[in-house]
Amino acid sequence: MCALPLHFWTLILAFRDISWLTDRTNAWDAVGVVAYGLMFALVESIVLFVIAALLGYLVPGRWDPDHRITFLTVLVWMLSIWAMLDQLYFMVGGWMPGWLITALVNSGHPARLFYVLLVAVVGLSIVVPAMLVIRSERACKVVRGLIDRLSILMIFYLVLDAIGLAIVLFRNI
Amino acid sequence: MTASVNRRDFLRLAGLLPLSLAAPRWASSLSAPSSQKNVIVVVFDAFSALNISLYGYPRETTPNLRRLAQRAIVYHNHYAASNFTTSGTASLLTGTLPWTHRALLPNGKVTEHFLHRNIFRALPDYYRLAYTHNSWAFTLLNQFWQDIDELVLPRRLFLASIDNSIGVLFRNDGDLSSLSWTRDTDITSGYAYSLLLSHLLTPIQERQIASVADHFPRGLPTSFDDRTGFLLEDAIAWLRDRLGSLPQPFFGYLHFLPPHSPYRTSSEFYRRFAHDGFRPMDKPLDVFATKGTSPETLALRTSYDEYILYVDQSLGVFFDFLKVSGLLDTTWVVLTTDHGEMFERGMAGHGNPSLYQPLIRVPLMIFEPGRQVGQQVQIPTSALDLLPTLAHITGHSIPDWAEGQILPPFAEANAERSIYAVLARKNDPSAPLTIASTALIRANYKLLYYFGYRSPDVKELTKLYDVMADAEEMIDLSASRQDVTQQMLNELKAMITRVNKPYV
Numbered sequence: 001m002c003a004l005p006l007h008f009w010t011l012i013l014a015f016r017d018i019s020w021l022t023d024r025t026n027a028w029d030a031v032g033v034v035a036y037g038l039m040f041a042l043v044e045s046i047v048l049f050v051i052a053a054l055l056g057y058l059v060p061g062r063w064d065p066d067h068r069i070t071f072l073t074v075l076v077w078m079l080s081i082w083a084m085l086d087q088l089y090f091m092v093g094g095w096m097p098g099w100l101i102t103a104l105v106n107s108g109h110p111a112r113l114f115y116v117l118l119v120a121v122v123g124l125s126i127v128v129p130a131m132l133v134i135r136s137e138r139a140c141k142v143v144r145g146l147i148d149r150l151s152i153l154m155i156f157y158l159v160l161d162a163i164g165l166a167i168v169l170f171r172n173i
Numbered sequence: 174m175t176a177s178v179n180r181r182d183f184l185r186l187a188g189l190l191p192l193s194l195a196a197p198r199w200a201s202s203l204s205a206p207s208s209q210k211n212v213i214v215v216v217f218d219a220f221s222a223l224n225i226s227l228y229g230y231p232r233e234t235t236p237n238l239r240r241l242a243q244r245a246i247v248y249h250n251h252y253a254a255s256n257f258t259t260s261g262t263a264s265l266l267t268g269t270l271p272w273t274h275r276a277l278l279p280n281g282k283v284t285e286h287f288l289h290r291n292i293f294r295a296l297p298d299y300y301r302l303a304y305t306h307n308s309w310a311f312t313l314l315n316q317f318w319q320d321i322d323e324l325v326l327p328r329r330l331f332l333a334s335i336d337n338s339i340g341v342l343f344r345n346d347g348d349l350s351s352l353s354w355t356r357d358t359d360i361t362s363g364y365a366y367s368l369l370l371s372h373l374l375t376p377i378q379e380r381q382i383a384s385v386a387d388h389f390p391r392g393l394p395t396s397f398d399d400r401t402g403f404l405l406e407d408a409i410a411w412l413r414d415r416l417g418s419l420p421q422p423f424f425g426y427l428h429f430l431p432p433h434s435p436y437r438t439s440s441e442f443y444r445r446f447a448h449d450g451f452r453p454m455d456k457p458l459d460v461f462a463t464k465g466t467s468p469e470t471l472a473l474r475t476s477y478d479e480y481i482l483y484v485d486q487s488l489g490v491f492f493d494f495l496k497v498s499g500l501l502d503t504t505w506v507v508l509t510t511d512h513g514e515m516f517e518r519g520m521a522g523h524g525n526p527s528l529y530q531p532l533i534r535v536p537l538m539i540f541e542p543g544r545q546v547g548q549q550v551q552i553p554t555s556a557l558d559l560l561p562t563l564a565h566i567t568g569h570s571i572p573d574w575a576e577g578q579i580l581p582p583f584a585e586a587n588a589e590r591s592i593y594a595v596l597a598r599k600n601d602p603s604a605p606l607t608i609a610s611t612a613l614i615r616a617n618y619k620l621l622y623y624f625g626y627r628s629p630d631v632k633e634l635t636k637l638y639d640v641m642a643d644a645e646e647m648i649d650l651s652a653s654r655q656d657v658t659q660q661m662l663n664e665l666k667a668m669i670t671r672v673n674k675p676y677v
Contacts, residue, residue, distance in 0.1 A: 032346070048369065083369055087368070
């Protein structure tokens with residue numbers, strides 16, 4: 001499940017970028033850039049998997065494998081969602097609602113309050129789903145079902161990775 | 174890149190020792206028999222001749238350039254075709270005026286007509302390399318990609334860029350792997366394919382920047398749209414490495430951003446001119462003045478002059494390399510700029526609507542292979558002349574679309590020719606010129622003709638200066654020399670009518 005959000009993001013951005021690349025290079029080079037992107041995503045996925053696996057050792061041993069997998073998957077997904085939101089901030093141009101800015105300014109300590117709010121929101125967004133998966137059998141089953149369905153998509157990504165690797169190898173021989 | 178400081182010191186203090194040890198081996202490989210000489214065009218952005226001591230500026234801003242000029246052809250009245258990057262660079266690259274190539278707007282492009290009419294196309298049998306720090310200049314180079322064998326991305330020579338390492342890792346596909354890495358990790362472009370690497374790299378990049386930040390008290394040199402920062406030392410070091418392995422003959426177009434704003438010199442030159450007592454001539458506020466206070470303008474001028482010292486130092490290192498490696502004997506080297514910079518009349522920088530001398534009188538020096546004695550050229554010359562001159566000296570035919578002339582001493586000089594400069598940043602490129610600043614220089618005289626601006630003062634404004642007798646442009650002769658003014662104005666208007674015809 002580590003590879004899913006990383007590949008999902010890479011593919012969306014790379015395909016969105018392909019006309020820019022084709023304009024400035026040519027079709028073969030544009031495909032090459034996407035191929036490198038997939039290769040980097042694969043490396044990134046492996047690194048993230050290793051980190052998640054190591055984190056798995058910190059999970060209590062009495063948890064069954066289903067709970068372990070769903071719990072770690074939720075952590076990886078939430079981390080990915082925040083990374084996506086951070087990038088979207090640059091893509092669509094950062095903004096903050098006027099009322100929030102006013103409230104921060106009126107507080108007298110805008111920076112301090114802003115960071116407290118940020119930590120609270122990010123913390124809750126991770127803790128709440130993680131707790132749900134741990135405490136609720138139903139939530140755990142829902143996530144587990146989702147993982148099973150998305151695994152099929154992963155095979156498709158792996159095929160794309162293999163094609164990307166082949167293109168990179170071909171270009172470098 | 175983390176060793177930038179060491180390399181910088183190495184370059185400055187001891188760089189030439191190992192270079193000279195390697196010289197015999199390099200010289201033999203770099204001077205491989207070739208009937209055609211290599212060509213390198215080095216462009217330093219926003220480099221005004223008025224602030225260069227070699228051209229008479231009271232501050233000693235260019236000691237290295239003065240030394241190098243002893244074996245160069247120095248053009249003392251050379252004019253850029255416009256006063257900002259896009260129009261000025263497009264004119265250098267196409268050998269035509271802005272009203273012809275139509276790259277009029279900031280970050281604009283030349284018309285499709287010119288995609289295959291450029292300096293790279295004029296040297297078809299050369300290996301053509303191009304680099305620029307400046308993204309607006311890159312937009313133009315990018316338009317000519319089909320005629321460039323190696324177009325290096327701007328970020329390649331920016332700090333905190335791991336592109337270089339990636340390029341080394343995928344040596345056979347260096348350009349594309351670097352491009353992909355940039356698209357993968359450059360979060361500020363909004364297209365970072367990578368979800369996590371892009372975030373992890375940020376602290377690494379910040380650490381790299383911090384490692385050299387102490388050497389730049391005003392902040393790291395940056396471009397106006399990429400705040401990552403770069404060092405000229407890195408650019409020169411890269412160039413030194415790259416030139417050693419390029420297929421010959423090669424043509425390199427290298428467009429570096431300094432001394433363009435922000436003016437951030439190194440600690441070595443910081444405050445060098447702060448208390449030198451220099452006071453530039455007081456000039457009246459211009460109709461386009463935006464800054465009133467002269468202390469502010471003087472402070473900017475001083476920062477700019479100190480930044481030129483940094484450019485000059487890098488130039489010295491680069492030329493020492495060319496000399497020691499033997500490349501100077503097999504390569505034409507051209508040093509110039511795309512436009513100037515001004516700090517007077519209530520204006521600072523460039524891109525304002527005026528075309529005074531500091532903005533368009535720019536340096537041009539040509540180093541001929543093997544030349545040992547300098548030569549001074551005083552007649553007015555134009556940035557458009559570079560393309561036909563390079564074509565001529567490398568034995569190529571001069572393209573029929575080029576609007577310039579072969580520079581003296583490579584052809585007979587015409588001291589009475591008309592030289593133009595054009596600025597139309599607010600004019601639709603696909604429409605006739607209706608809002609523009611234009612200049613016509615002929616012999617001693619320079620006519621400024623502004624038209625179409627909203628302000629009643631400049632709806633249609635004409636000024637005439639004798640730039641040989643009055644280099645500071647203090648005395649407007651448009652009233653006292655009405656005959657000359659009218660004659661030059663008629664010529665200028667006739668030209669405008671002619672270039673407007675296809676767009677009417």
